[in-house]
Amino acid sequence: MLLVRRPLLHGSRCRSCAAADQWRRRRLHDSSRGLSAAAASAEPVKTIEELAYVDSKQGSLLQGFGLSKIRNFSIIAHIDHGKSTLSDALLVRLGNITAAQRRDQAQQLDTLKVERERGITVKAQTASMLYQGEYLLNLIDTPGHVDFSYEVVRSLSSCQGALLLVDATQGVQAQTLTTFRAAQEAGIKVLPVVTKIDLPNAQVEDTIFSMAATFDLDPEHVLATSAKTGQGIDAVLETIVKHVPPPPSEWDAAAPLRARVLDSWYDPLRGVVCLVQCVDGVLAEGDRISTCHLMSGAAAAGAGQGGGDTTFSVQEVGLLTPAPVRTRSLWSGQVGYMIGGIKSVRQVLLGDTVIRAGTRKGASDEAPPPPLPLFAPCRPNLFASCFPLDGDDFATLLTAVERLALNDASLQVHRENSTMLGHGLRVGFLGLLHMEVFKQRLDDEFNMAVLVTAPNVPYIFRDRDTGAEVEIENLADWPEEKRRGVTQVLEPMVEATVITPEDCLGSMLTLLQDKRGTELDTKFIDGERVLLVYKLPWQEVVTDLHDKAKSISSGYASLTYRPIDPEPADLVLCEMAINTEVVGALSFVSHRSSVMRLGRDLAARLKKVIPRQQFEVVIQARLGAKPFARERIPPYRKDVLIKSGKTVGGGDPSRKRKLLDKQKEGKRRAKTVGKVQLPQSAFWALLSKDDAG
């Protein structure tokens, strides 16, 4: 299935069109009595659909929203603290969705299949709401997992305020601290909210005091809500309107158009759809526009140069509620979607500034307005290779990944050619979950089965003589042992923050030390928990630190991290060979002190996950070409039509076909290296990950 976010066609059953018709009839009725609609209507307009109705004489009521009546805010929190559920509650309260719609589908803003299946937000989502017929509120629901923190940072940069949620049963967690810091760095107003107060084990007062102490706030300013019962939702809305500042007064409705591309996605019916924030001027249907592009973080395979020279005609603009409501224009301060006949994903990149065509330098005498500041670039923390399971599908893979990169600014992609695995892509991710979601989205949205190799972190090689540094994303570029005298290896480091219950402090400290951690800070918070700040090699964090910390603390510890400067380390490359052929995609880098243990473990794990073949398979772990671990998989001839010496299916051709098809599908999901069929689980054996698809 192709990526379908929301259908943008307005059919006869479209809710927004039906509401607009109703509104239109009411206005006609009012006009016939000689009154202007706005004046005649004693009750204020209640929905965006009503506002969006365009009167040929009076234009759209949306035009009347000055910047002072607009509020842009994000909802930020630790994972699972209730951001999407609070977003639902706000949408219901302001009439964007009905209670029945919410019952049918909770977390309305989590639209991707992967989000629904995993119950997590992966993409920030926007919805515009009308408050008391007077204020236009633009909400952004952000992801909570640290792997998607780039989405949070990007969302915060287009807002003037943020609701910082804390689950009343969990208290402040590691990612609460990170998101609070991100909001502070963005210089926006933070509104603290304790949520899930309806739960029987909610510790509302304790959580409020803990938030006040941690973030140096007045406890009186912490709001308390339940997104399930609706308690406190009105107070949240009032506080947003009162305390979140409107967009900066420098934004100018009368100035030449400048709109920033906040997000984009591919709609199979309409092509590329962009989410834009109109900073200056008006973006209207029929306008001819172009983009100013100054290289942003998103770089799809071979892309990255797009934008700029192409002009587009705007076909449709509107607000997302989250259903698309066509408004025909977007005015300064508004955030909405734009469809502009953009054919290629390379033509518009995230962070681009949309301007009116003809205002680009050289195209006319008129000086173009300066582009809006770009989003901070995003650096991948992890690299893995991605190969189509069917070698002929490379072109399809390339298109699918380009479309995914359009919707995921943190992906970085380069082409790669492997002698063993064929044409593929080297992809940079922010973390393991990001990598798994990428693989699943390719499957869900593009029906693209791929093999993703075990990831490695980017190492830096420093020439000891000249001090010149090169970043190595691919272990194929690892220097030979004999060159180590002249090359120093630096490994990426992170500052990890762990919040752990006090009763498992001892085991947590042992774990962090085993992972080569160095203590930076330790302090007690709220009487029962300890906050640990450690410097750790990123490689040690990425493999299994999160799982181990959760298991030690029965799920109560939380962990987050941020990259810091890389440091020199005694690292070696352990090569894995299958039937004497070194398979780069199975090889790994480790600290010299643990390489023998890890190499032996990996050989044993590979033995478990590589299916028996019709010939003997020998797995070796090698250091500097010398094998130090060996496992053997004996040969086995698998004829799926013979079980215990008897032919299955008793000659029934449909049963035989079914068995052969099943075997074929198994093979489709494996990759042949040399002659050996390797399933996805073999490539993720180092991470002890099972085949995700």
Ligand SMILES: Nc1nc2c(ncn2[C@@H]2O[C@H](COP(=O)(O)OP(=O)(O)OP(=O)(O)O)[C@@H](O)[C@H]2O)c(=O)[nH]1
């Ligand atoms: N009882 C109760 N449950 C809530 C409330 N808010 C959220 N939940 C539940 O908490 C769980 C997580 O809620 P989500 O809204 O998905 O959390 P989230 O912060 O958006 O999650 P991520 O985006 O993955 O970080 C879900 O099972 C919700 O039903 C609340 O106010 N009361």
